[in-house]
Amino acid sequence: MHTKPSRRLTGIDAARGVALFGMMSTHVLPLYTPGTTEATWTALLFSGRASGLFAVVAGIGLALLTGGHAQHRDRTLSADRRGIAVRALVIALIGLVLGGVETNIAIILFHYGVLFLVALPFTGLRVRALAAWAAGWLLLAPVAAYLLRPVVAATVDPPSLGANPIFEHFLEPGTLAADVFLTGYYPVLQWLGFLLVGMVIGRLDLSRLGTQLALLGAGAAAAIGAKLLSAQLLGPGGGLAALLQTPDGSRYPLEAMLDVGLAGVDQSGSWWWLAVSAPHSGTTLDLVHVAGSAAAVVGLCLLLTRRFPAALLPLSAPGAMTLTLYSLHVCVMSWADQLDPLPEPLQLFWLQVVGAVAIGILFQRVGSRGPLELIASGAATAARDGHTDVRR
Structure with missing residues (x-):
């Protein structure tokens, strides 16, 4: 009776490990082939x-x-929400501390919190209502962002921080507020759609084979479909030619x-x-493509760990303590950027990957969570359970 949840969580941890190492790679390795505008x-x-x-x-x-x-439901859900709120505040505080570290990384943790x-208001919705909200958010939030950005640019000076959020x-x-919700690297207005999609997935019976296959298939179809539709709109539809006439479209190597x-x-x-599907464009097609890709990765990780929970141990072990390992990665990159000469990127990346895997497996073997995970979960548990004890 207890094997299914553990397997499910192992697959989720593995997907989180993929995200961790994927983000690390974009922070360390070049995104353009040196001397060209060709993507790596x-x-x-x-x-x-x-x-x-x-x-x-x-x-x-x-x-x-x-x-x-x-x-x-009811009191249990209210207690859950208190715990999540405190967990969010701890994560946001860690993000603010890391924001003061000298680094070129766009740190996600404050926005994450x-x-x-x-x-939180969506945590009480049934799966069908939640799915409707997720679909509507993916469709309409980018339109709202497109309409609001010029308003914010005209009324807020400056409209964006140009750096990671810090206490000051x-x-x-x-x-x-403008940076966090609209103009920054991870605009909450659009990115809430990712959390809503994830909440829909989390409300499903993730231990079922049918659910896992559906996530893989539907996710891949959505991801591919979004890219194909964008290519059609930008090419034969004439969208790219129109964008090249805009101020920033003509200033930057837009096609690359x-x-x-x-x-x-x-x-x-x-x-x-709104027809582009480029990374960090925040359009509907971008959000659908990324959310579909994520669903497919989650489905694949759940499938691969279905019979053998430890099959993806090099991903699931570090994936169980991403808050600690992500923070450590930011500090390592800040230190590496100050070295002369700079470390070779590929070597620096693999050293961090091997280190993260080793740390993750070590903490798993001793039956402990990462130090920052312990702080966040401890504070959340105190907020969740402490209020209940007082009521009693």
Whole structure:
């Protein structure tokens, strides 16, 4: 009776491990072939997809924390929400601390914590209502972002932080809010769609073979379909030609960036921006492609760990402590950037991967969680259970 949940969680941890190593690769390895505007395999595989997978798995985690397939209700759900809120605050605080580290990495943790808080009202929805919200959010949030960005640019000065959030940015609440929700690297307005998709997945019976196959098949179909539709709209539909006439479309090597990412590009001046599916463009087709890719990865990881929970141990062990390992990675990269000469990227990447796998397996063998996971889960448990004890 207890094997199914463990296998399910092992597969989810493995998917989280894929996200961790995918993000690490985009931080360490070049995204363009040196001397060209041609995307590298790292960019083609992981740019935008790894961090999106991280967010989708976060949504699965929220669903599991609130009962998973056997959804919690009433007082139990209220206690769950208190625990999640405290967990989110701890993660956001860690993100603010890491924001003060000198690094070129766009740190996701503060936005991650905000996403947890914004997703709390959705934790009580049944799976069908949740699926409707997820579909509507993926469809309409990018349109809202397209309409709101020019308004924010005209009213908030500056509209974006241009750096990772730190404690001092709370002195500029307008700019901080604009960056976190709309103009930053991980805009919460659109990225909430990833958490909602993950919550839908987490409400399914993930131990069933049919569910796992459906995630793999439907996810792959959605990911491929979004890319094909975007290619049709931009090519024969004339979208790319129109975008090349916009201010930033004419300023940047847009065709090359469509494979690597549009972070930092002002996507205004033409509704055709909503037809792209480039990483970090935040369009409907981008969100559907990334969410579909994430669902397929989750389905595949669940399938591969179905009979043998330890089959993906090099992924699932570090995937069980990504908060600690991600934070350690940011610190390592900050240290490496100060070395002269700079370390060779491929060597630096594999050293970190091997180190993360070794640390993950070590903590699993001694039956412990990562130190930051212990802090976050301990605070969440105290908030969840402490209030109940007082009521009694």
